[in-house]
Amino acid sequence: MVVIVLCxxxxxxxxxxxxxxxxxxxxxxxxxxxxxxxDRIVNLLTTASAASAEHPGNxxxxxxxxxxxxxxxxxxNNEIVKAGxxxxxxxxxxxxxxxxxxxxxGEVVVLTTKR
Numbered sequence: 001m002v003v004i005v006l007c008x009x010x011x012x013x014x015x016x017x018x019x020x021x022x023x024x025x026x027x028x029x030x031x032x033x034x035x036x037x038x039d040r041i042v043n044l045l046t047t048a049s050a051a052s053a054e055h056p057g058n059x060x061x062x063x064x065x066x067x068x069x070x071x072x073x074x075x076x077n078n079e080i081v082k083a084g085x086x087x088x089x090x091x092x093x094x095x096x097x098x099x100x101x102x103x104x105x106g107e108v109v110v111l112t113t114k115r
Contacts, residue, residue, distance in 0.1 A: 100112075
């Protein structure tokens with residue numbers, strides 16, 4: 001499961017990187033940005049693995065949010081989602097830098113990051 005999430009995160013990162021390819025940057029800046037993004041993804045996956053063990057059942061756990069200049073995506077219960085997606089039968093209304101709004105059982109539930 002973690003391998004699948006890592007592959008999906010890497011794909012998202014590559015897509016977002018290609019959008020910014022038109023900007024001129026030095027090779028060193030690009031390498032530094034890639035390393036920082038990979039470190040962030042590894043940290044996110046480590047946190048996601050630990051959180052999934054802590055919250056079994058039907059609860060939604062926001063493991064992290066990734067935003068690299070494009071549409072932000074959230075990692076909830078080790079699944080990558082964006083606004084408009086469904087997770088466990090609940091609709092993701094919005095994803096921002098610090099929170100995710102989900103429509104569940106007739107009400108809006110807000111998941112926030114711990115940081």
